[in-house]
Amino acid sequence: MDIFIQQLFNGLTIGSVYSLVALGLTLVYGILHIPNFAHGALYMLGGYVTLTMMVYLGVNYWISILISIITIGILSVLMDRLVFHPLRKSTPIQHKVAAIGMLLFLEALAQLIWGADYRQMPTPYGQVIQFADVTLTVQRLIIVVAAIAVMILLYLFLKKTFMGASILAMAQNREGASLVGINTNKVAVITFFIAGTLAAIGASLTSPINLVFPGMGHLVILKAFVIIIIGGMGSIPGAILGGYILGFSESIGATYISSDYKDIIAFVLLIVILSIKPQGIFAKGGV
Amino acid sequence: MLKLVNLTVKYGNFEALHRVNLEVDHGEIVVLLGANGAGKSTTFQTISGLNKPVSGHIMLNGQSIAGKSPDKIVKMGIVQCAEDRKLFQQMTVQENLMLGGYVHRGKKSRLRATLQEVFELFPILYEKRSNPAGSLSGGQQQMLAIGRALMAKPEFMLLDEPSIGLAPLIVEQMFKSIQQINQEGTTILLAEQNANAALSIADKGYVYESGKVVVQGSAEELLANEEVRKAYVGA
Ligand SMILES: Nc1ncnc2c1ncn2[C@@H]1O[C@H](COP(=O)(O)OP(=O)(O)O)[C@@H](O)[C@H]1O
Ligand SMILES: [Mg+2]
Numbered sequence A: 001m002d003i004f005i006q007q008l009f010n011g012l013t014i015g016s017v018y019s020l021v022a023l024g025l026t027l028v029y030g031i032l033h034i035p036n037f038a039h040g041a042l043y044m045l046g047g048y049v050t051l052t053m054m055v056y057l058g059v060n061y062w063i064s065i066l067i068s069i070i071t072i073g074i075l076s077v078l079m080d081r082l083v084f085h086p087l088r089k090s091t092p093i094q095h096k097v098a099a100i101g102m103l104l105f106l107e108a109l110a111q112l113i114w115g116a117d118y119r120q121m122p123t124p125y126g127q128v129i130q131f132a133d134v135t136l137t138v139q140r141l142i143i144v145v146a147a148i149a150v151m152i153l154l155y156l157f158l159k160k161t162f163m164g165a166s167i168l169a170m171a172q173n174r175e176g177a178s179l180v181g182i183n184t185n186k187v188a189v190i191t192f193f194i195a196g197t198l199a200a201i202g203a204s205l206t207s208p209i210n211l212v213f214p215g216m217g218h219l220v221i222l223k224a225f226v227i228i229i230i231g232g233m234g235s236i237p238g239a240i241l242g243g244y245i246l247g248f249s250e251s252i253g254a255t256y257i258s259s260d261y262k263d264i265i266a267f268v269l270l271i272v273i274l275s276i277k278p279q280g281i282f283a284k285g286g287v
Numbered sequence B: 001m002l003k004l005v006n007l008t009v010k011y012g013n014f015e016a017l018h019r020v021n022l023e024v025d026h027g028e029i030v031v032l033l034g035a036n037g038a039g040k041s042t043t044f045q046t047i048s049g050l051n052k053p054v055s056g057h058i059m060l061n062g063q064s065i066a067g068k069s070p071d072k073i074v075k076m077g078i079v080q081c082a083e084d085r086k087l088f089q090q091m092t093v094q095e096n097l098m099l100g101g102y103v104h105r106g107k108k109s110r111l112r113a114t115l116q117e118v119f120e121l122f123p124i125l126y127e128k129r130s131n132p133a134g135s136l137s138g139g140q141q142q143m144l145a146i147g148r149a150l151m152a153k154p155e156f157m158l159l160d161e162p163s164i165g166l167a168p169l170i171v172e173q174m175f176k177s178i179q180q181i182n183q184e185g186t187t188i189l190l191a192e193q194n195a196n197a198a199l200s201i202a203d204k205g206y207v208y209e210s211g212k213v214v215v216q217g218s219a220e221e222l223l224a225n226e227e228v229r230k231a232y233v234g235a
Helices: A002-031 A039-055 A061-087 A092-114 A138-160 A164-173 A174-179 A182-204 A216-231 A235-256 A264-276 B040-047 B071-076 B091-101 B108-121 B123-127 B137-149 B168-183 B195-201 B219-222 B227-232
Strands: A127-133 A134-137 B002-011 B014-024 B029-033 B055-060 B076-080 B157-159 B187-191 B205-207 B212-218
Touching: A002 A039, A002 A061, A002 A134, A002 A138, A002 A164, A002 A182, A002 A216, A002 A235, A002 B071, A002 B108, A039 A061, A039 A092, A039 A182, A061 A092, A061 A127, A061 A182, A127 A138, A134 A138, A134 B219, A138 A164, A138 A182, A138 A235, A164 A174, A174 A182, A174 B071, A182 B212, A216 A264, A235 A264, A235 B071, B002 B040, B014 B040, B014 B212, B029 B168, B040 B076, B040 B157, B040 B187, B055 B108, B071 B076, B076 B137, B091 B108, B091 B137, B108 B123, B108 B168, B123 B137, B123 B195, B137 B168, B168 B187, B168 B195, B187 B195, B205 B219, B212 B219, B219 B227
Parallel strands: B029 B187, B029 B205, B076 B157, B157 B187
Antiparallel strands: A127 A134, B002 B014, B002 B055, B205 B212
16 A cells, blocks of 8 residues: 555656646647647756756756756747748648657757766755655655646636737637737747746756656657647646646556556557547547 | 728639729728628738738728738737637637737726626627637627627727528627627628628628629619629529
Protein backbone atom coordinates (compact mmCIF):
# COMPACT_ATOMS: atom_id res chain seq x y z
CA MET A 1 0.00 0.00 0.00
CA ASP A 2 2.79 2.42 0.88
CA ILE A 3 4.49 1.66 -2.38
CA PHE A 4 1.24 2.42 -4.11
CA ILE A 5 0.90 5.80 -2.42
CA GLN A 6 4.55 6.53 -3.15
CA GLN A 7 3.96 5.75 -6.80
CA LEU A 8 0.83 7.87 -6.88
CA PHE A 9 2.91 10.79 -5.72
CA ASN A 10 5.57 10.05 -8.30
CA GLY A 11 2.86 9.89 -10.93
CA LEU A 12 1.60 13.26 -9.79
CA THR A 13 5.11 14.67 -10.20
CA ILE A 14 5.70 13.32 -13.69
CA GLY A 15 2.12 14.03 -14.71
CA SER A 16 2.44 17.68 -13.69
CA VAL A 17 5.34 18.15 -16.06
CA TYR A 18 3.63 16.27 -18.88
CA SER A 19 0.53 18.41 -18.43
CA LEU A 20 2.50 21.65 -18.64
CA VAL A 21 4.22 20.61 -21.85
CA ALA A 22 1.01 19.21 -23.36
CA LEU A 23 -0.86 22.43 -22.51
CA GLY A 24 1.62 24.47 -24.52
CA LEU A 25 1.37 22.03 -27.39
CA THR A 26 -2.42 22.08 -27.35
CA LEU A 27 -2.61 25.90 -27.20
CA VAL A 28 -0.33 26.22 -30.20
CA TYR A 29 -2.35 23.53 -31.97
CA GLY A 30 -5.28 25.96 -31.77
CA ILE A 31 -3.29 28.42 -33.87
CA LEU A 32 -1.35 26.19 -36.26
CA HIS A 33 -3.68 23.20 -36.45
CA ILE A 34 -0.66 20.93 -36.46
CA PRO A 35 1.30 19.62 -33.47
CA ASN A 36 4.42 21.74 -33.19
CA PHE A 37 7.17 19.15 -32.78
CA ALA A 38 9.69 21.93 -32.21
CA HIS A 39 7.96 22.44 -28.87
CA GLY A 40 10.23 19.62 -27.60
CA ALA A 41 13.27 21.73 -28.47
CA LEU A 42 11.85 24.65 -26.49
CA TYR A 43 11.49 22.32 -23.53
CA MET A 44 15.11 21.18 -23.89
CA LEU A 45 16.42 24.74 -24.22
CA GLY A 46 14.35 25.74 -21.19
CA GLY A 47 16.31 23.17 -19.19
CA TYR A 48 19.65 24.38 -20.55
CA VAL A 49 18.99 28.06 -19.91
CA THR A 50 18.08 27.40 -16.27
CA LEU A 51 21.09 25.09 -15.89
CA THR A 52 23.44 27.66 -17.39
CA MET A 53 22.15 30.45 -15.18
CA MET A 54 22.58 28.34 -12.05
CA VAL A 55 25.83 26.50 -12.79
CA TYR A 56 27.83 29.01 -14.82
CA LEU A 57 26.49 32.29 -13.53
CA GLY A 58 25.57 31.27 -10.01
CA VAL A 59 22.10 32.76 -10.23
CA ASN A 60 19.42 31.73 -7.72
CA TYR A 61 17.14 28.83 -8.82
CA TRP A 62 13.95 30.89 -9.07
CA ILE A 63 15.58 33.79 -10.88
CA SER A 64 17.18 31.29 -13.26
CA ILE A 65 13.74 29.85 -13.97
CA LEU A 66 12.35 33.32 -14.57
CA ILE A 67 15.13 34.11 -17.06
CA SER A 68 14.50 30.77 -18.77
CA ILE A 69 10.77 31.48 -18.98
CA ILE A 70 11.31 34.84 -20.64
CA THR A 71 14.03 33.56 -23.01
CA ILE A 72 12.06 30.54 -24.17
CA GLY A 73 8.86 32.56 -24.44
CA ILE A 74 10.59 34.98 -26.79
CA LEU A 75 12.22 32.14 -28.72
CA SER A 76 8.82 30.53 -29.19
CA VAL A 77 7.41 33.80 -30.55
CA LEU A 78 10.37 34.13 -32.93
CA MET A 79 9.73 30.59 -34.13
CA ASP A 80 6.19 31.62 -35.06
CA ARG A 81 7.08 34.95 -36.65
CA LEU A 82 10.13 33.75 -38.58
CA VAL A 83 8.97 30.29 -39.63
CA PHE A 84 5.28 29.49 -39.17
CA HIS A 85 3.78 32.90 -39.92
CA PRO A 86 5.47 33.22 -43.33
CA LEU A 87 4.20 29.69 -44.09
CA ARG A 88 0.59 30.46 -43.14
CA LYS A 89 -0.75 30.07 -46.69
CA SER A 90 1.00 26.76 -47.30
CA THR A 91 -0.12 23.20 -46.59
CA PRO A 92 -0.07 21.45 -43.18
CA ILE A 93 2.66 19.09 -44.34
CA GLN A 94 4.99 22.06 -44.89
CA HIS A 95 4.29 23.22 -41.34
CA LYS A 96 5.15 19.77 -40.05
CA VAL A 97 8.38 19.62 -42.01
CA ALA A 98 9.31 23.08 -40.75
CA ALA A 99 8.57 22.05 -37.17
CA ILE A 100 10.72 18.93 -37.38
CA GLY A 101 13.44 20.95 -39.09
CA MET A 102 13.48 23.41 -36.22
CA LEU A 103 13.57 20.62 -33.67
CA LEU A 104 16.66 19.13 -35.32
CA PHE A 105 18.30 22.50 -35.79
CA LEU A 106 17.83 23.59 -32.18
CA GLU A 107 19.09 20.24 -30.90
CA ALA A 108 22.23 20.49 -32.98
CA LEU A 109 22.66 24.03 -31.73
CA ALA A 110 22.36 22.90 -28.10
CA GLN A 111 24.92 20.19 -28.71
CA LEU A 112 27.27 22.75 -30.22
CA ILE A 113 26.92 25.11 -27.28
CA TRP A 114 26.69 22.72 -24.34
CA GLY A 115 28.10 19.47 -25.72
CA ALA A 116 26.44 16.08 -25.81
CA ASP A 117 26.95 15.23 -22.11
CA TYR A 118 24.15 14.44 -19.74
CA ARG A 119 24.10 17.05 -17.01
CA GLN A 120 22.58 17.13 -13.60
CA MET A 121 20.94 20.34 -12.54
CA PRO A 122 21.62 21.18 -8.90
CA THR A 123 18.72 22.09 -6.67
CA PRO A 124 18.57 23.95 -3.40
CA TYR A 125 15.63 21.73 -2.51
CA GLY A 126 17.19 18.30 -2.15
CA GLN A 127 15.85 17.70 1.36
CA VAL A 128 13.86 14.56 1.97
CA ILE A 129 10.57 14.56 3.79
CA GLN A 130 9.39 11.39 5.50
CA PHE A 131 5.64 11.15 5.57
CA ALA A 132 4.49 7.99 7.33
CA ASP A 133 6.19 5.46 5.05
CA VAL A 134 6.24 7.71 2.01
CA THR A 135 9.41 9.60 1.19
CA LEU A 136 9.41 12.66 -0.97
CA THR A 137 11.95 15.29 -1.81
CA VAL A 138 11.09 18.93 -1.46
CA GLN A 139 11.93 19.35 -5.15
CA ARG A 140 9.19 16.92 -6.13
CA LEU A 141 6.75 18.70 -3.89
CA ILE A 142 7.72 21.99 -5.56
CA ILE A 143 7.13 20.49 -9.01
CA VAL A 144 3.61 19.47 -8.11
CA VAL A 145 2.65 22.67 -6.31
CA ALA A 146 4.21 25.00 -8.88
CA ALA A 147 2.73 23.14 -11.84
CA ILE A 148 -0.75 23.14 -10.35
CA ALA A 149 -0.44 26.84 -9.49
CA VAL A 150 0.61 27.61 -13.06
CA MET A 151 -2.32 25.64 -14.44
CA ILE A 152 -4.79 27.46 -12.21
CA LEU A 153 -3.36 30.81 -13.30
CA LEU A 154 -3.58 29.76 -16.93
CA TYR A 155 -7.17 28.65 -16.48
CA LEU A 156 -8.14 31.97 -14.89
CA PHE A 157 -6.35 33.87 -17.65
CA LEU A 158 -8.15 31.92 -20.39
CA LYS A 159 -11.57 32.06 -18.76
CA LYS A 160 -11.65 35.46 -17.11
CA THR A 161 -9.79 37.85 -19.37
CA PHE A 162 -10.56 39.09 -22.86
CA MET A 163 -7.01 38.31 -23.91
CA GLY A 164 -7.39 34.70 -22.77
CA ALA A 165 -10.80 34.42 -24.41
CA SER A 166 -9.32 35.67 -27.67
CA ILE A 167 -6.90 32.71 -27.66
CA LEU A 168 -9.75 30.24 -27.24
CA ALA A 169 -11.83 32.10 -29.81
CA MET A 170 -9.11 31.93 -32.43
CA ALA A 171 -8.69 28.21 -31.81
CA GLN A 172 -12.41 27.61 -32.28
CA ASN A 173 -13.03 29.85 -35.26
CA ARG A 174 -10.26 31.92 -36.74
CA GLU A 175 -12.42 33.99 -39.11
CA GLY A 176 -15.03 34.40 -36.40
CA ALA A 177 -12.31 35.84 -34.20
CA SER A 178 -11.29 38.30 -36.95
CA LEU A 179 -14.91 39.31 -37.39
CA VAL A 180 -15.35 40.32 -33.75
CA GLY A 181 -12.26 42.51 -34.03
CA ILE A 182 -9.57 40.24 -32.62
CA ASN A 183 -6.13 40.84 -34.08
CA THR A 184 -5.13 37.27 -34.92
CA ASN A 185 -1.44 38.12 -35.28
CA LYS A 186 -1.36 39.46 -31.76
CA VAL A 187 -3.15 36.38 -30.47
CA ALA A 188 -0.66 34.10 -32.22
CA VAL A 189 2.24 35.96 -30.58
CA ILE A 190 0.68 35.72 -27.11
CA THR A 191 -0.14 32.04 -27.57
CA PHE A 192 3.36 31.11 -28.69
CA PHE A 193 4.81 33.10 -25.81
CA ILE A 194 2.66 31.27 -23.27
CA ALA A 195 3.45 27.89 -24.82
CA GLY A 196 7.16 28.67 -24.60
CA THR A 197 6.92 29.69 -20.96
CA LEU A 198 5.03 26.49 -20.10
CA ALA A 199 7.75 24.39 -21.74
CA ALA A 200 10.46 26.30 -19.86
CA ILE A 201 8.65 25.93 -16.54
CA GLY A 202 8.17 22.19 -17.09
CA ALA A 203 11.81 21.62 -17.99
CA SER A 204 13.21 23.83 -15.23
CA LEU A 205 11.09 22.15 -12.58
CA THR A 206 11.88 18.61 -13.61
CA SER A 207 15.56 18.93 -14.56
CA PRO A 208 16.89 18.55 -10.99
CA ILE A 209 15.31 15.08 -10.80
CA ASN A 210 16.07 14.16 -14.41
CA LEU A 211 18.99 15.04 -16.61
CA VAL A 212 19.63 17.82 -19.09
CA PHE A 213 20.87 16.74 -22.53
CA PRO A 214 20.26 17.75 -26.16
CA GLY A 215 17.80 14.94 -26.84
CA MET A 216 15.76 15.41 -23.66
CA GLY A 217 12.88 16.92 -25.59
CA HIS A 218 12.25 13.85 -27.77
CA LEU A 219 10.46 11.54 -25.43
CA VAL A 220 8.66 14.39 -23.70
CA ILE A 221 7.27 15.85 -26.92
CA LEU A 222 6.26 12.41 -28.18
CA LYS A 223 4.43 11.81 -24.94
CA ALA A 224 2.86 15.27 -24.97
CA PHE A 225 1.74 14.48 -28.49
CA VAL A 226 0.16 11.24 -27.26
CA ILE A 227 -1.46 13.21 -24.44
CA ILE A 228 -3.15 15.72 -26.72
CA ILE A 229 -4.35 12.93 -28.96
CA ILE A 230 -5.78 11.12 -25.94
CA GLY A 231 -7.25 14.32 -24.51
CA GLY A 232 -8.64 15.56 -27.83
CA MET A 233 -6.56 17.89 -30.03
CA GLY A 234 -6.77 21.46 -28.81
CA SER A 235 -8.62 20.59 -25.59
CA ILE A 236 -7.29 22.32 -22.47
CA PRO A 237 -8.87 20.02 -19.84
CA GLY A 238 -7.88 17.10 -22.05
CA ALA A 239 -4.21 18.12 -21.94
CA ILE A 240 -4.24 18.40 -18.15
CA LEU A 241 -6.13 15.18 -17.52
CA GLY A 242 -4.17 13.34 -20.20
CA GLY A 243 -0.89 14.44 -18.61
CA TYR A 244 -1.88 13.05 -15.24
CA ILE A 245 -3.32 9.84 -16.68
CA LEU A 246 0.00 9.21 -18.38
CA GLY A 247 2.02 10.18 -15.30
CA PHE A 248 0.08 7.79 -13.09
CA SER A 249 0.12 4.96 -15.63
CA GLU A 250 3.86 5.25 -16.01
CA SER A 251 4.73 5.27 -12.33
CA ILE A 252 2.30 2.50 -11.44
CA GLY A 253 3.42 0.52 -14.49
CA ALA A 254 7.08 0.96 -13.59
CA THR A 255 6.45 -0.53 -10.15
CA TYR A 256 4.09 -3.35 -10.93
CA ILE A 257 5.18 -4.33 -14.41
CA SER A 258 8.74 -3.23 -15.14
CA SER A 259 10.48 0.09 -15.26
CA ASP A 260 12.13 -1.01 -18.51
CA TYR A 261 8.78 -0.71 -20.22
CA LYS A 262 7.65 2.56 -18.69
CA ASP A 263 8.16 4.59 -21.87
CA ILE A 264 6.04 2.17 -23.86
CA ILE A 265 3.05 2.77 -21.60
CA ALA A 266 2.22 6.06 -23.32
CA PHE A 267 1.78 4.30 -26.62
CA VAL A 268 -0.16 1.38 -25.20
CA LEU A 269 -2.45 3.89 -23.53
CA LEU A 270 -2.82 5.69 -26.86
CA ILE A 271 -3.95 2.53 -28.60
CA VAL A 272 -6.34 1.51 -25.83
CA ILE A 273 -8.00 4.91 -25.46
CA LEU A 274 -8.28 5.55 -29.17
CA SER A 275 -9.87 2.18 -29.79
CA ILE A 276 -12.54 3.04 -27.20
CA LYS A 277 -12.92 6.77 -28.02
CA PRO A 278 -11.43 7.44 -31.46
CA GLN A 279 -11.81 11.22 -31.10
CA GLY A 280 -10.07 11.41 -27.73
CA ILE A 281 -11.54 11.77 -24.27
CA PHE A 282 -12.59 15.40 -24.68
CA ALA A 283 -13.61 15.11 -28.31
CA LYS A 284 -15.22 18.24 -29.67
CA GLY A 285 -18.35 18.55 -31.72
CA GLY A 286 -20.89 15.89 -32.48
CA VAL A 287 -18.72 13.55 -34.52
CA MET B 1 -21.80 56.45 -45.75
CA LEU B 2 -20.34 53.23 -47.10
CA LYS B 3 -19.41 53.28 -50.74
CA LEU B 4 -17.87 50.73 -53.10
CA VAL B 5 -16.24 52.20 -56.19
CA ASN B 6 -15.40 49.93 -59.14
CA LEU B 7 -14.54 47.13 -56.76
CA THR B 8 -12.88 44.15 -58.45
CA VAL B 9 -11.97 40.99 -56.54
CA LYS B 10 -10.27 37.84 -57.76
CA TYR B 11 -9.75 34.35 -56.39
CA GLY B 12 -6.62 33.32 -58.26
CA ASN B 13 -7.46 34.05 -61.88
CA PHE B 14 -11.19 33.93 -61.34
CA GLU B 15 -12.84 37.33 -61.17
CA ALA B 16 -15.54 37.04 -58.50
CA LEU B 17 -16.47 40.73 -58.55
CA HIS B 18 -16.21 42.99 -61.57
CA ARG B 19 -16.28 46.77 -61.04
CA VAL B 20 -19.02 46.78 -58.45
CA ASN B 21 -20.43 50.16 -57.40
CA LEU B 22 -22.65 50.45 -54.41
CA GLU B 23 -23.76 53.05 -51.89
CA VAL B 24 -25.24 52.67 -48.44
CA ASP B 25 -26.49 55.76 -46.63
CA HIS B 26 -26.91 56.11 -42.90
CA GLY B 27 -30.06 54.59 -41.52
CA GLU B 28 -30.87 52.53 -44.61
CA ILE B 29 -31.49 48.87 -45.16
CA VAL B 30 -29.87 47.92 -48.45
CA VAL B 31 -30.37 44.48 -49.99
CA LEU B 32 -27.98 42.54 -52.21
CA LEU B 33 -29.93 40.04 -54.29
CA GLY B 34 -28.53 37.34 -56.49
CA ALA B 35 -28.35 33.61 -57.04
CA ASN B 36 -25.79 31.38 -55.38
CA GLY B 37 -22.31 32.29 -56.54
CA ALA B 38 -23.27 35.76 -57.77
CA GLY B 39 -20.74 37.48 -55.51
CA LYS B 40 -22.71 38.69 -52.46
CA SER B 41 -20.52 37.01 -49.86
CA THR B 42 -17.38 38.05 -51.68
CA THR B 43 -18.57 41.65 -51.43
CA PHE B 44 -18.99 41.25 -47.68
CA GLN B 45 -15.70 39.41 -47.19
CA THR B 46 -13.92 42.20 -49.02
CA ILE B 47 -15.59 44.98 -47.05
CA SER B 48 -14.65 43.13 -43.86
CA GLY B 49 -11.02 42.85 -44.92
CA LEU B 50 -10.94 39.07 -45.20
CA ASN B 51 -10.32 39.45 -48.96
CA LYS B 52 -8.20 42.11 -50.62
CA PRO B 53 -9.56 43.83 -53.73
CA VAL B 54 -7.53 43.79 -56.93
CA SER B 55 -8.70 47.29 -57.76
CA GLY B 56 -11.32 49.81 -56.75
CA HIS B 57 -12.10 51.52 -53.46
CA ILE B 58 -14.08 50.93 -50.33
CA MET B 59 -14.92 54.25 -48.70
CA LEU B 60 -16.26 54.59 -45.18
CA ASN B 61 -17.38 58.14 -44.41
CA GLY B 62 -14.96 59.45 -47.01
CA GLN B 63 -11.99 57.40 -45.83
CA SER B 64 -10.55 54.49 -47.83
CA ILE B 65 -10.60 51.22 -45.90
CA ALA B 66 -9.69 48.71 -48.62
CA GLY B 67 -6.77 46.53 -47.56
CA LYS B 68 -7.13 47.24 -43.84
CA SER B 69 -7.05 44.23 -41.52
CA PRO B 70 -10.37 42.76 -40.37
CA ASP B 71 -9.93 43.80 -36.73
CA LYS B 72 -9.33 47.45 -37.76
CA ILE B 73 -12.48 47.41 -39.85
CA VAL B 74 -14.53 46.17 -36.91
CA LYS B 75 -13.05 48.98 -34.80
CA MET B 76 -14.10 51.45 -37.49
CA GLY B 77 -17.70 50.33 -37.10
CA ILE B 78 -18.39 47.72 -39.78
CA VAL B 79 -19.33 44.32 -38.43
CA GLN B 80 -20.24 41.27 -40.44
CA CYS B 81 -22.56 38.47 -39.52
CA ALA B 82 -21.27 35.79 -41.88
CA GLU B 83 -23.23 33.26 -43.89
CA ASP B 84 -21.94 30.29 -41.87
CA ARG B 85 -22.21 32.37 -38.66
CA LYS B 86 -18.67 31.61 -37.50
CA LEU B 87 -19.67 31.17 -33.87
CA PHE B 88 -17.37 29.90 -31.16
CA GLN B 89 -19.10 26.54 -30.92
CA GLN B 90 -17.70 25.30 -27.60
CA MET B 91 -18.22 28.59 -25.79
CA THR B 92 -21.45 29.50 -24.07
CA VAL B 93 -23.97 31.89 -25.58
CA GLN B 94 -22.92 34.59 -23.13
CA GLU B 95 -19.21 34.08 -23.83
CA ASN B 96 -19.90 34.42 -27.55
CA LEU B 97 -21.81 37.63 -26.97
CA MET B 98 -19.13 39.09 -24.71
CA LEU B 99 -16.50 38.39 -27.37
CA GLY B 100 -18.74 40.23 -29.81
CA GLY B 101 -18.00 43.29 -27.68
CA TYR B 102 -14.25 42.65 -27.90
CA VAL B 103 -13.54 46.07 -29.41
CA HIS B 104 -15.20 47.73 -26.40
CA ARG B 105 -13.48 45.47 -23.84
CA GLY B 106 -12.21 48.48 -21.91
CA LYS B 107 -15.75 49.60 -21.06
CA LYS B 108 -17.23 46.84 -18.92
CA SER B 109 -20.36 48.65 -17.78
CA ARG B 110 -21.24 49.66 -21.31
CA LEU B 111 -20.78 46.05 -22.43
CA ARG B 112 -23.14 44.82 -19.75
CA ALA B 113 -25.74 47.34 -20.87
CA THR B 114 -25.40 46.24 -24.50
CA LEU B 115 -25.68 42.62 -23.39
CA GLN B 116 -29.02 43.46 -21.74
CA GLU B 117 -30.21 45.09 -24.96
CA VAL B 118 -29.33 41.97 -26.94
CA PHE B 119 -31.12 39.78 -24.41
CA GLU B 120 -34.19 42.01 -24.73
CA LEU B 121 -34.12 41.71 -28.52
CA PHE B 122 -33.63 37.92 -28.38
CA PRO B 123 -35.03 36.63 -25.06
CA ILE B 124 -34.22 33.04 -26.05
CA LEU B 125 -30.53 33.90 -25.86
CA TYR B 126 -30.99 34.91 -22.24
CA GLU B 127 -32.64 31.58 -21.49
CA LYS B 128 -29.80 29.72 -23.19
CA ARG B 129 -27.00 31.99 -21.97
CA SER B 130 -25.08 29.16 -20.27
CA ASN B 131 -25.45 26.64 -23.10
CA PRO B 132 -22.68 26.07 -25.63
CA ALA B 133 -23.35 27.84 -28.93
CA GLY B 134 -23.01 24.55 -30.77
CA SER B 135 -26.03 23.13 -28.96
CA LEU B 136 -28.47 25.76 -30.26
CA SER B 137 -30.91 25.26 -33.14
CA GLY B 138 -30.21 26.92 -36.49
CA GLY B 139 -32.52 29.85 -35.80
CA GLN B 140 -31.07 30.40 -32.35
CA GLN B 141 -27.53 30.26 -33.75
CA GLN B 142 -28.50 32.92 -36.27
CA MET B 143 -29.87 35.10 -33.48
CA LEU B 144 -26.66 34.56 -31.56
CA ALA B 145 -24.60 35.56 -34.60
CA ILE B 146 -26.64 38.74 -35.00
CA GLY B 147 -26.50 39.39 -31.27
CA ARG B 148 -22.75 38.92 -31.26
CA ALA B 149 -22.42 41.44 -34.10
CA LEU B 150 -24.66 43.90 -32.23
CA MET B 151 -22.39 43.72 -29.18
CA ALA B 152 -19.81 45.70 -31.17
CA LYS B 153 -22.38 48.52 -31.52
CA PRO B 154 -21.61 48.79 -35.22
CA GLU B 155 -22.46 51.72 -37.42
CA PHE B 156 -22.88 49.28 -40.34
CA MET B 157 -23.96 45.68 -40.05
CA LEU B 158 -23.41 43.26 -42.93
CA LEU B 159 -25.88 40.40 -42.73
CA ASP B 160 -25.12 37.49 -45.05
CA GLU B 161 -28.23 35.41 -45.77
CA PRO B 162 -29.60 35.33 -42.22
CA SER B 163 -32.69 33.44 -43.36
CA ILE B 164 -30.85 30.55 -44.96
CA GLY B 165 -32.05 27.15 -43.78
CA LEU B 166 -34.61 28.54 -41.32
CA ALA B 167 -38.29 27.65 -41.03
CA PRO B 168 -40.68 30.26 -42.54
CA LEU B 169 -42.04 31.35 -39.18
CA ILE B 170 -38.55 31.98 -37.84
CA VAL B 171 -37.59 33.80 -41.03
CA GLU B 172 -40.45 36.22 -40.50
CA GLN B 173 -39.34 36.82 -36.92
CA MET B 174 -35.76 37.28 -38.09
CA PHE B 175 -36.74 40.00 -40.56
CA LYS B 176 -38.74 41.77 -37.85
CA SER B 177 -35.68 41.77 -35.61
CA ILE B 178 -33.53 43.10 -38.43
CA GLN B 179 -35.98 45.91 -38.97
CA GLN B 180 -35.95 46.68 -35.25
CA ILE B 181 -32.14 46.78 -35.17
CA ASN B 182 -32.26 49.20 -38.07
CA GLN B 183 -34.82 51.42 -36.37
CA GLU B 184 -32.55 51.60 -33.34
CA GLY B 185 -29.87 53.22 -35.50
CA THR B 186 -27.77 50.56 -37.22
CA THR B 187 -27.39 50.80 -40.97
CA ILE B 188 -27.85 47.40 -42.58
CA LEU B 189 -26.49 45.76 -45.68
CA LEU B 190 -28.37 42.53 -46.21
CA ALA B 191 -27.52 39.73 -48.66
CA GLU B 192 -30.53 37.57 -49.44
CA GLN B 193 -32.04 35.11 -51.86
CA ASN B 194 -35.39 35.56 -50.20
CA ALA B 195 -36.10 38.67 -52.28
CA ASN B 196 -39.70 39.22 -51.28
CA ALA B 197 -39.10 39.33 -47.56
CA ALA B 198 -35.89 41.29 -47.93
CA LEU B 199 -37.32 43.95 -50.23
CA SER B 200 -40.33 44.37 -47.96
CA ILE B 201 -38.09 45.82 -45.25
CA ALA B 202 -35.46 47.42 -47.49
CA ASP B 203 -34.98 50.97 -48.80
CA LYS B 204 -33.11 49.93 -51.90
CA GLY B 205 -31.41 46.99 -53.51
CA TYR B 206 -28.76 45.79 -55.92
CA VAL B 207 -29.13 42.70 -58.05
CA TYR B 208 -25.97 40.69 -58.71
CA GLU B 209 -25.29 38.35 -61.60
CA SER B 210 -21.94 36.58 -61.98
CA GLY B 211 -19.98 39.19 -60.10
CA LYS B 212 -21.65 42.25 -61.60
CA VAL B 213 -24.42 44.54 -60.43
CA VAL B 214 -27.03 44.24 -63.20
CA VAL B 215 -30.02 46.06 -61.73
CA GLN B 216 -30.32 48.59 -58.94
CA GLY B 217 -33.12 50.70 -57.56
CA SER B 218 -35.47 51.42 -54.71
CA ALA B 219 -37.26 48.50 -53.10
CA GLU B 220 -40.49 49.46 -54.87
CA GLU B 221 -38.77 49.66 -58.24
CA LEU B 222 -37.18 46.25 -57.79
CA LEU B 223 -40.43 44.68 -56.64
CA ALA B 224 -42.12 46.11 -59.73
CA ASN B 225 -39.33 45.07 -62.11
CA GLU B 226 -40.51 42.17 -64.27
CA GLU B 227 -37.11 40.50 -64.60
CA VAL B 228 -36.33 40.76 -60.93
CA ARG B 229 -39.73 39.36 -60.05
CA LYS B 230 -39.24 36.45 -62.43
CA ALA B 231 -35.79 35.62 -61.25
CA TYR B 232 -35.96 36.19 -57.52
CA VAL B 233 -39.45 36.73 -56.22
CA GLY B 234 -40.87 33.65 -57.83
CA ALA B 235 -44.04 35.45 -58.94
N1 LIG C 1 -12.55 31.19 -51.35
C1 LIG C 1 -12.90 31.09 -52.65
N2 LIG C 1 -12.03 30.62 -53.55
C2 LIG C 1 -12.35 30.53 -54.85
N3 LIG C 1 -13.53 30.89 -55.37
C3 LIG C 1 -14.46 31.37 -54.52
C4 LIG C 1 -14.18 31.49 -53.11
N4 LIG C 1 -15.29 32.01 -52.52
C5 LIG C 1 -16.19 32.19 -53.51
N5 LIG C 1 -15.71 31.82 -54.69
C6 LIG C 1 -16.40 31.92 -55.99
O1 LIG C 1 -16.73 33.25 -56.18
C7 LIG C 1 -18.03 33.37 -56.73
C8 LIG C 1 -18.88 34.23 -55.85
O2 LIG C 1 -19.15 33.55 -54.65
P1 LIG C 1 -19.90 34.20 -53.43
O3 LIG C 1 -19.39 35.56 -53.23
O4 LIG C 1 -19.79 33.26 -52.30
O5 LIG C 1 -21.39 34.25 -53.98
P2 LIG C 1 -22.76 34.38 -53.20
O6 LIG C 1 -22.48 34.78 -51.80
O7 LIG C 1 -23.52 35.42 -53.96
O8 LIG C 1 -23.43 33.05 -53.27
C9 LIG C 1 -18.55 31.95 -56.90
O9 LIG C 1 -18.33 31.55 -58.23
C10 LIG C 1 -17.71 31.15 -55.97
O10 LIG C 1 -17.54 29.84 -56.44
MG1 LIG D 1 -23.03 33.82 -50.14
